[in-house]
Amino acid sequence: MDHAARLNLIQDLRERSRQLEASPGRGQALEAAAPAPQLLRQLLRGEIERGTLVEWLNESAGSGGVMLALAVAAFVLQRGGVLVLIDGPGEFYPPGLAGLGVPLERTVIVRPGDTLSALWAWEQALRCKAVAVTLGRLERLNDRLFHRFQLAAETGGGLGFLLRPAARAGPSKAALRLRVAARPCQEPLSLVRRLQVEVLYRRGGAAGAAAELELGHDTNPVRLLSELADPAPAARATGA
Amino acid sequence: MLYACIGGKARVTACSHRARRYGVLPGMLLAEAQALIPFLPSPLRGRGDGGEGAKDADGSTSLIPFTPTLSPQGRGETAAVFEPHDPDADRAALQKLAAACTSFSPRVAIDTWEPPDSLLLDITGCGYNFGGEEALAAHVLTMLRQRAYSATAAVANTIGAAWAVAHYGNAECGMRSAISSPSPLLSGRGGSGDTKPRSESSSLAGSFLEVLQPLPVEALRLSPQIIALLHNFDVRRIGQILELPRSQLPSRFGPELLLRLDQALGNIPELLLPERPAEIMEAAQVFEPPIADRQILEAVLEQLLEEILRRLTTWQLGVRRLHCALDLAAGEPLRFEVELLRPCLSRKHLAELLRLHVERLTVPAEIAGVALRAAVVAPLEFQQAQMFDDEDSPQRQREALALLERLSSRLGEKSVVRPQLEADAQPEFAYGYEPCLCLPFPPLRGRGDGGEGVRDLARHPHPPHPNPLPLKRGEREKRGCPLPQEERERVRTSPSAFRICSARPPSLLSQPIKVAVLSVFPGGPPLRFEWQEELYIVERYWGPERIETGWWRGDDIRRDYYLVETTAGERFWLFRTLPEEQWFLHGVFG
Numbered sequence: 001m002d003h004a005a006r007l008n009l010i011q012d013l014r015e016r017s018r019q020l021e022a023s024p025g026r027g028q029a030l031e032a033a034a035p036a037p038q039l040l041r042q043l044l045r046g047e048i049e050r051g052t053l054v055e056w057l058n059e060s061a062g063s064g065g066v067m068l069a070l071a072v073a074a075f076v077l078q079r080g081g082v083l084v085l086i087d088g089p090g091e092f093y094p095p096g097l098a099g100l101g102v103p104l105e106r107t108v109i110v111r112p113g114d115t116l117s118a119l120w121a122w123e124q125a126l127r128c129k130a131v132a133v134t135l136g137r138l139e140r141l142n143d144r145l146f147h148r149f150q151l152a153a154e155t156g157g158g159l160g161f162l163l164r165p166a167a168r169a170g171p172s173k174a175a176l177r178l179r180v181a182a183r184p185c186q187e188p189l190s191l192v193r194r195l196q197v198e199v200l201y202r203r204g205g206a207a208g209a210a211a212e213l214e215l216g217h218d219t220n221p222v223r224l225l226s227e228l229a230d231p232a233p234a235a236r237a238t239g240a
Numbered sequence: 241m242l243y244a245c246i247g248g249k250a251r252v253t254a255c256s257h258r259a260r261r262y263g264v265l266p267g268m269l270l271a272e273a274q275a276l277i278p279f280l281p282s283p284l285r286g287r288g289d290g291g292e293g294a295k296d297a298d299g300s301t302s303l304i305p306f307t308p309t310l311s312p313q314g315r316g317e318t319a320a321v322f323e324p325h326d327p328d329a330d331r332a333a334l335q336k337l338a339a340a341c342t343s344f345s346p347r348v349a350i351d352t353w354e355p356p357d358s359l360l361l362d363i364t365g366c367g368y369n370f371g372g373e374e375a376l377a378a379h380v381l382t383m384l385r386q387r388a389y390s391a392t393a394a395v396a397n398t399i400g401a402a403w404a405v406a407h408y409g410n411a412e413c414g415m416r417s418a419i420s421s422p423s424p425l426l427s428g429r430g431g432s433g434d435t436k437p438r439s440e441s442s443s444l445a446g447s448f449l450e451v452l453q454p455l456p457v458e459a460l461r462l463s464p465q466i467i468a469l470l471h472n473f474d475v476r477r478i479g480q481i482l483e484l485p486r487s488q489l490p491s492r493f494g495p496e497l498l499l500r501l502d503q504a505l506g507n508i509p510e511l512l513l514p515e516r517p518a519e520i521m522e523a524a525q526v527f528e529p530p531i532a533d534r535q536i537l538e539a540v541l542e543q544l545l546e547e548i549l550r551r552l553t554t555w556q557l558g559v560r561r562l563h564c565a566l567d568l569a570a571g572e573p574l575r576f577e578v579e580l581l582r583p584c585l586s587r588k589h590l591a592e593l594l595r596l597h598v599e600r601l602t603v604p605a606e607i608a609g610v611a612l613r614a615a616v617v618a619p620l621e622f623q624q625a626q627m628f629d630d631e632d633s634p635q636r637q638r639e640a641l642a643l644l645e646r647l648s649s650r651l652g653e654k655s656v657v658r659p660q661l662e663a664d665a666q667p668e669f670a671y672g673y674e675p676c677l678c679l680p681f682p683p684l685r686g687r688g689d690g691g692e693g694v695r696d697l698a699r700h701p702h703p704p705h706p707n708p709l710p711l712k713r714g715e716r717e718k719r720g721c722p723l724p725q726e727e728r729e730r731v732r733t734s735p736s737a738f739r740i741c742s743a744r745p746p747s748l749l750s751q752p753i754k755v756a757v758l759s760v761f762p763g764g765p766p767l768r769f770e771w772q773e774e775l776y777i778v779e780r781y782w783g784p785e786r787i788e789t790g791w792w793r794g795d796d797i798r799r800d801y802y803l804v805e806t807t808a809g810e811r812f813w814l815f816r817t818l819p820e821e822q823w824f825l826h827g828v829f830g
Contacts, residue, residue: 062810130640182809
């Protein structure tokens with residue numbers, strides 16, 4: 001096989017692999033997708049696929065990744081379902097959640113006493129069809145557990161939002177990986193925050209896209225400001 | 241005498257015949273009743289102070305009127321007993337009587353009128369064994385008399401008519417029972433109705449209309465508002481209602497009047513919900529020799545569960561709470577409970593919950609025996625109708641409840657909670673948690689509308705803050721981020737003003753962390769601070785938000801909160817204590 005034919009074959013295999021990854025047959029993408037705010041729709045070139053794990057990498061403490069994940073969860077919950085917060089250390093603050101639009105009456109906070117219980121609770125929540133979003137911190141997750149969680153999410157059809165600090169994020173099998181970094185606000189009079197979101201990985205493409213957005217706007221909790229980069233082939237080292 | 245607090249005042253709710261001789265009547269102020277009783281040694285006496293007198297047909301075993309030695313002249317020892325009215329005790333006594341009445345009829349129900357004071361017996365076909373329905377009624381009254389109850393009974397074709405005659409009829413009014421239709425016999429309350437005869441069975445003759453027409457409108461089981469309205473029109477007898485144009489009754493008096501009238505006349509059916517005898521749903525197993533293997537324990541628990549569920553299935557009841565006791569070869573028995581959010585008959589689900597509980601148990605010795613009891617059961621249909629009222633997602637609702645039960649079983653009830661907002665200005669007390677097993681779960685429907693943030697805040701408002709943006713204009717101008725008056729007005733009047741004014745972090749530190757903060761001047765806003773060995777330069781801030789509260793908790797709180805944004809755009813929630821001027825990090829806008 002000459003060099004050109006080999007390159008063609010590799011290109012063909014890449015394309016088929018991408019198509020397979022993007023195929024809706026995986027999991028429970030049945031109702032097509034979970035609703036995403038306008039920003040994510042533009043950034044991801046579509047909705048978030050149901051039954052998937054989404055990893056939110058917070059650039060640093062106070063960067064706004066948790067806020068954005070919660071705002072998106074609140075958006076998804078508009079169509080019903082339960083939000084399960086796996087909150088071992090007890091960090092989530094209900095008034096702050098309510099301020100982001102999270103319906104507290106449909107929010108369940110689970111406080112597992114140890115790591116094993118936390119993982120069990122994650123899997124149970126992901127597997128439940130009534131749970132729209134399962135959200136919590138998970139700093140370490142090996143491939144086997146990722147796979148179990150992915151299968152559970154596909155069974156339940158909800159979304160799993162994994163919060164991790166970007167500095168300690170290891171390899172990931174999440175279908176969507178977003179890095180959130182804070183940006184100084186340009187409007188000194190407003191409490192609206194400016195965040196930069198970068199798609200590190202997305203199953204089926206759109207990785208490499210980045211955008212700046214505002215969080216906490218009057219009418220739309222998440223508003224796209226500008227796209228910083230076009231989606232490009234996932235060439236960066238995401239570890240995924 | 242029984243009394244209860246009605247409209248903020250203690251009033252007599254029931255009294256004995258002997259008390260009536262002194263002029264005491266139900267509804268009278270307790271103080272007046274006490275004044276009417278001569279030689280009253282103590283206004284409120286305990287049960288043991290007096291002898292037990294006749295009980296009322298409402299089953300108030302707590303009604304202990306007077307000692308037999310009491311006389312109107314006040315001679316001899318007097319002892320009146322006043323006790324608070326206990327409706328639960330009344331219902332429990334009625335249930336006991338209902339169980340006793342099953343020897344007369346297989347279908348015995350407690351009156352649904354609140355407060356219940358009657359028993360309803362469906363005696364269709366039962367009169368033959370007693371020499372007719374009137375004889376049966378006489379037997380019932382005899383049984384009640386033997387139990388020291390005074391009662392009135394009436395036989396009629398409808399529940400409404402029987403109730404009316406038993407409560408407001410007299411010996412002369414009668415009604416013939418139609419054998420072909422359900423013939424409820426009603427045992428009426430004997431304690432409060434002073435016009436009706438005691439221990440009498442109303443004879444049965446004549447038609448519905450003849451019997452009902454002279455009875456007062458109260459006999460139709462109408463709400464006080466409807467009765468008052470009828471009285472305003474000088475309509476006091478059922479016969480007067482029957483003379484009014486039927487078509488105008490709903491528009492004039494509401495649908496309730498026509499419903500009750502039709503129920504009494506038999507035009508529309510009325511359901512009789514029989515009381516079921518309380519059966520102890522329990523199963524046990526003794527291990528000889530004692531076991532230590534959890535798998536055996538789980539298998540036995542499943543068998544016991546199956547046995548209980550088989551019995552419950554007959555009654556169409558579901559388990560709400562399971563009580564499990566493990567007898568140990570040494571030491572105190574271990575007990576735990578499995579709580580459910582809705583009645584359940586699923587063996588698989590209950591067995592899983594039991595297994596999750598057993599997994600958490602630390603068993604210090606071998607198990608000598610195990611007992612399982614359905615401590616709380618509830619009708620399946622009733623609860624299902626209540627819990628799964630969301631037409632869109634009944635299946636999802638069930639799944640959510642099952643998840644909560646599983647999580648609570650494995651992690652403990654207090655580890656699976658729902659957050660709630662509290663009206664408290666101090667951030668640490670502005671929220672609370674309620675175990676999910678203690679709350680009914682709401683429908684899972686979403687709103688499907690737009691601006692969810694504002695609507696959510698309307699549903700879950702933050703505790704009102706007295707001064708959301710107490711700005712020091714001078715300070716703001718120095719920092720280069722003044723908030724002019726018009727902007728403050730805009731913020732306050734914008735739809736999401738509440739959110740902006742009371743912005744709270746999604747993450748609150750369990751304990752505020754003391755941080756080193758540099759201010760421009762003492763009492764001024766933060767310029768930079770150190771946390772986790774990192775230096776943060778404050779680019780802009782919002783505040784101070786002064787919180788002064790907590791004095792009633794013995795811990796006077798005075799804090800100035802600042803929402804700060806660093807040069808990198810990170811946001812934190814800092815506060816300075818007053819007057820100590822110490823800085824703490826309290827929340828992270830992570």
